[in-house]
Amino acid sequence: MDVLSDVLNTIRLRSKVQFCTELTAPWGFRVPPQNGHAIFYVVTRGSCYLEVEGYKDLSLVGGDFVMLMHGDAHILRDHPDSPIVPLEHLTPQCLKHDACRALHHGGGGSLTAMVTGSFIFDNPAAKPFLSTLPPVIHIPGERGQLVPWLDTTLKWMAAETTSKNPGAQIMASRLTDMLFIQILRAHIVEQAGNDCKEKAGWLRGLADASIGRAFELIHEQPDHPWTVAELASQVNMSRTAFSVRFTHLAGMPPLSYVTKWRMFKAGDLLHQGAATISEVAAAVGYESEASFSKAFKREMGVAPGTYRKEGQNGVAAGA
Incomplete structure (x- = not known):
């Protein structure tokens, strides 16, 4: 078994798609810390700003993928000056209780659409291996479009999330697992040509x-x-x-x-x-x-x- 597979198998990764979000300007929400989780966002349309304490603010556009490896508290909004509300104030009133949960919020202006999910690490001893990973992994899209491998995976995930076929739930979960591996692979490739900026750790060594x-x-x-x-x-x-x-x-x-x-x-x-x-x-x-x-x-x-x-x-x- 290769190193990445060995580590992820021992960490015991679980994953799920949480929300398909449609947000109209102005909008903004604050997400509390998610211990033991890595949170991801895929911007499929529009743009937004991500703010994570201790990390430079990121401007995200359609096609971008971002993962908060340690589940740090963060803010997402359409503009740096837009007001924010706690996420937990939005979910009870905005969730539709069906297979693909949808979050709608905002003031009716320009639309930003995202897919949101999380990766959960069930092995409590995994912390030393996870702590060396960067707090934020950002994979830009290509000219406003998702990179091909991400686009393909997300289309499969969307199809299985809304499917009524037997086994759809576990298929969606396995596809999200695959997404996590693809993200780490892309990060390893990126770090292969970067010997100074990344925090030391096993993932950097693999590059x-x-x-x-x-x-x-x-x-x-x-x-x-x-x-x-x-x-x-x-x-x-x-x-x-x-x-x-x-x-x-x-x-x-x-x-x-x-x-x-x-x-x-x-x-x-x-x-x-x-x-x-x-x-x-x-x-x-x-x-x-x-x-x-x-x-x-x-x-x-x-x-x-x-x-x-x-x-x-x-x-x-x-x-």
């Missing part, structure tokens, strides 16, 4: 050919006793150059990432509940259950057995 290959090796064999020297040799770099570049791109030394991924993977296996703690330890490269338990508690904040029990009870272990 580099040599470091990306090292990530693949770690994910392919999390139980292997990796050393910095062996990883460097596998990607045809000197030990020092590899260590420096990996740390610069990933934001942590190579073996720190190996440990972090092993514990994240172990946490997922513990939540699944089928394997014993000894079996989980072996699956992530530990011969001794005691040494695994010590490493797990240091990384995750609780012992493996406690983590498993808290996961079964719906508690975010180590939070």
Whole structure:
């Protein structure tokens, strides 16, 4: 399994389309923080302004896609001076309770249409991997039109969201999952030519050919006793150059990432509940259950057995 698939599979991503919005000027609304969610907007017609605290304001036009990776509080409006209302004041009066929920709001002027949805991360241990992703990912359209892959995905999503056919709901959800992967792919491609602006993290490391290959090796064999020297040799770099570049791109030394991924993977296996703690330890490269338990508690904040029990009870272990 490739690195991106491995991470997303372990994070346990869920997704849904929330609203098909039609907004007429003047309009504006404030969205509160959405913890554990990534929020996305696709502007299909018109234009608007997105304001996120600590991030430059974005002017969005038809064809643009934007994702707020950490669910930060934000404001959307047609003009920087337009008045705003809390989103929760709009939804009770503006939602139509059918398969495709529609949000209508505004003063009757020029129209802006958007598709809004969210991605939900069910694994509470995913935070270290999600926190390194940029707070805002913006993919501009092409001359006012959606980029082809996004246009195709959205058309499928729209068809399934309004469909009465059996399985339509899960089809729409899977298409939204696919949208998330496409967004991260596009971001990786963009970062491949940008070595200085992006925050260090695993996604940035994937954009580099040599470091990306090292990530693949770690994910392919999390139980292997990796050393910095062996990883460097596998990607045809000197030990020092590899260590420096990996740390610069990933934001942590190579073996720190190996440990972090092993514990994240172990946490997922513990939540699944089928394997014993000894079996989980072996699956992530530990011969001794005691040494695994010590490493797990240091990384995750609780012992493996406690983590498993808290996961079964719906508690975010180590939070």
